[in-house]
Amino acid sequence: MIKVQEQDFDIGAELASLTDGNTSVGGLGCFVGLVRDMANEEQISSMTLEHYPGMTEKQLAALEAEARDRWTLLDVLIIHRYGRLEPGDRIVLVGTTSAHREAALESCHFLIDWLKTKAPFWKLEESDTGESWVAARDSDDDAADRWSDTATQSEQKKV
Amino acid sequence: MIKVQEQDFDIGAELASLTDGNTSVGGLGCFVGLVRDMANEEQISSMTLEHYPGMTEKQLAALEAEARDRWTLLDVLIIHRYGRLEPGDRIVLVGTTSAHREAALESCHFLIDWLKTKAPFWKLEESDTGESWVAARDSDDDAADRWSDTATQSEQKKV
Amino acid sequence: MQLLYFGWVRTKIGSGRETLDPPAEITDVRSLVEWLKQRGDGYQEALQDLETIRVAVNQEMVDLDALVSPSDEIALFPPMTGG
Amino acid sequence: MQLLYFGWVRTKIGSGRETLDPPAEITDVRSLVEWLKQRGDGYQEALQDLETIRVAVNQEMVDLDALVSPSDEIALFPPMTGG
Numbered sequence: 300m301i302k303v304q305e306q307d308f309d310i311g312a313e314l315a316s317l318t319d320g321n322t323s324v325g326g327l328g329c330f331v332g333l334v335r336d337m338a339n340e341e342q343i344s345s346m347t348l349e350h351y352p353g354m355t356e357k358q359l360a361a362l363e364a365e366a367r368d369r370w371t372l373l374d375v376l377i378i379h380r381y382g383r384l385e386p387g388d389r390i391v392l393v394g395t396t397s398a399h400r401e402a403a404l405e406s407c408h409f410l411i412d413w414l415k416t417k418a419p420f421w422k423l424e425e426s427d428t429g430e431s432w433v434a435a436r437d438s439d440d441d442a443a444d445r446w447s448d449t450a451t452q453s454e455q456k457k458v
Numbered sequence: 459m460i461k462v463q464e465q466d467f468d469i470g471a472e473l474a475s476l477t478d479g480n481t482s483v484g485g486l487g488c489f490v491g492l493v494r495d496m497a498n499e500e501q502i503s504s505m506t507l508e509h510y511p512g513m514t515e516k517q518l519a520a521l522e523a524e525a526r527d528r529w530t531l532l533d534v535l536i537i538h539r540y541g542r543l544e545p546g547d548r549i550v551l552v553g554t555t556s557a558h559r560e561a562a563l564e565s566c567h568f569l570i571d572w573l574k575t576k577a578p579f580w581k582l583e584e585s586d587t588g589e590s591w592v593a594a595r596d597s598d599d600d601a602a603d604r605w606s607d608t609a610t611q612s613e614q615k616k617v
Numbered sequence: 618m619q620l621l622y623f624g625w626v627r628t629k630i631g632s633g634r635e636t637l638d639p640p641a642e643i644t645d646v647r648s649l650v651e652w653l654k655q656r657g658d659g660y661q662e663a664l665q666d667l668e669t670i671r672v673a674v675n676q677e678m679v680d681l682d683a684l685v686s687p688s689d690e691i692a693l694f695p696p697m698t699g700g
Numbered sequence: 701m702q703l704l705y706f707g708w709v710r711t712k713i714g715s716g717r718e719t720l721d722p723p724a725e726i727t728d729v730r731s732l733v734e735w736l737k738q739r740g741d742g743y744q745e746a747l748q749d750l751e752t753i754r755v756a757v758n759q760e761m762v763d764l765d766a767l768v769s770p771s772d773e774i775a776l777f778p779p780m781t782g783g
Contacts, residue, residue: 307477311470314490320547322495329488330563330591330698337557346546349623351692354676379699386481391700396497400783402602404567405497410698418693418699419673421624426656433623442560491783506707511773513759538782551781559700570783577782578708578756578775591708594779 300375303350305382307389314326317374317396324373326400328407330393336386338433343428346433348381348390355379358418364403366395366410371400377410379418390441409446459534460518464541465546476533476555483532485559487566489552495545497592500585502532505592507540507549508576514538517577517612525554525569529561536569538577574598620653620688622663623694625668629663633700638687646672647681669695703736703771705746706777711755712746729755730764732774748752752778 302308310331318324334346363375374392384390393410397403422433461467462606467601493505505570522534535553543549552569556562620635627633645651650667653660658665664670671691685691703718726732733750736743742771747753755762756775768774 302531309470310473311468314469318490318492323662324492324546325494327488327490329490330559331477331486332487332559333477333483333486334481335484335557349627351621351673351676351694353622354673354692357676366460366577368488387477387479387483393462398636400489400491400493400570403568408567409609411563414700417700419623419697420699421695422698433698434633435698439698446696458535468713508710508757510704510706510759510777513756514774516759534714573783575780575782578777578780579782580778591711591778592781594781598781 300357300377301363302376302378303352303355303359304378307380308378310389310392313376313378313392314394315439317376317394317446321373321396323398325398325402326396326435328393328397328403328405329396330391330398330407330411331389332391332411334356334384334386334388338424338426341428343424343426345383345385345425347383347423347425348391349421349423350381352381354419355381358405358455359414362413362417365413365455366406370395370397370406371411372402372406375406375410377414378415379383380422382422412439412442412446416443459523459538460477460515461535461537462514462518463537465541467537467551469548469551472535472551473553476535476553480532480555482557483531483555484557485555485562487554487556487562487564489549489550490548491551491570491581493543493545493547493549497583499583500587502545502583502585504582504584506542506582508580508582509538509540513578514540518573521572521576524531524572525565528568529556529557529565530558530574531561531565534565534569536581538573538579553571563599564568569571571598571601571605573600584594592604618685619690621669621690621692623692625695626663626693644684644686645681646683646691647672649685650681651695658688664693668670673694679688701768702773703729704773704775706775707773709733709746709776712741725769727769728764729762729766729768729774732768735774736776748775754779 359377373396378392391406395403395406481536518536532555537551552566554565643652650664656663663679675690705713726735733747737747
């Protein structure tokens, strides 16, 4: 399930929706990204996330489909916020469930790595020295590329 | 922080304790293990976790220390239950926070892999055909060993 | 043709969305971008380094050789920074 | 000497904890296990395959050559299955 929203989310309630009543779940992998107070050694007062409505939902749905194709998953949840956020605010949640822990953990890691470079969001940081757009990082490209040449890293891959 | 307990835990409240009020956190990695209703193609009615009081806490604290040594982490939480559980019940929670997502995700994966083979728990499953002790799996040994020969897999390693 | 701009492409051009009618010889992304660069300093500055420009046609990522037509929704933006 | 048994080692021996006084020549884990195996069929069955037995002395994992003394807490158990 994909949710692109301005409002905050409740981690406990969202994760419960992935597991409650489904006794096939052996493992839940989860990642939550938050706004840090520091970037490039500058104090950040806010971060505004711009996105491409319509395309964002399509891209995230495509990422979910890719993860379900690579691993045997019971459920996938991606929540991504947009708008003005402050340090400590939640930005993104990725949750995956599977019968087995490796599939849940790896697919969660995969999804957040691909989100970084394939989801149409742009971040504008505000600090004492003004506003600046967050630049894409080579290390994020590398992390995303890591998943390109190998279907999965473990023996849990879908056959 | 290590918690070894018989009672259930609230995922949302536990994870909030890792992030609330700490604006240095950029990423939270989390894994929750649950009792599955099936094992070896048999329907499971309950799973009873036996552990070694005293040693369990020591071993989990040693795992936390090892993770903090390998990655730059802001916080680590491991909750492991014991006693009689039923399908759908939560068994274990691992949560890690860091400024950066790779450290949070990798350390979380590391901790659950090592927990499998280094935390003194034993599982007794009950099914229609009686009770049986869960055997250690070679794949769990392999998963744990994977972390032995390399400090971390990413460029985020602590220096 | 619907044009959408995001991130610093938007702030340099000074607009997030506009409807334009490029001449008939503009049939692919590359020629569209060159044509846009003639529209003013903001466009010139935003689009000068094609290495840093990403393009979506009708919400699908494409490369510079992709074809464009008057009914398309075309978005130009910097590398994405989601997550 | 405090002896603790867990998992199927416990269920085969039929007890989770006992206090024993091994003879003075029992000074390491290996000789202790051999001595325990003489105590009955349950012990014999539980401890017959040393490959599957894990040992902790005073709550630290050790191998079969580790020394033991009368004041130690010694635990014998199958491979752990945490998580």
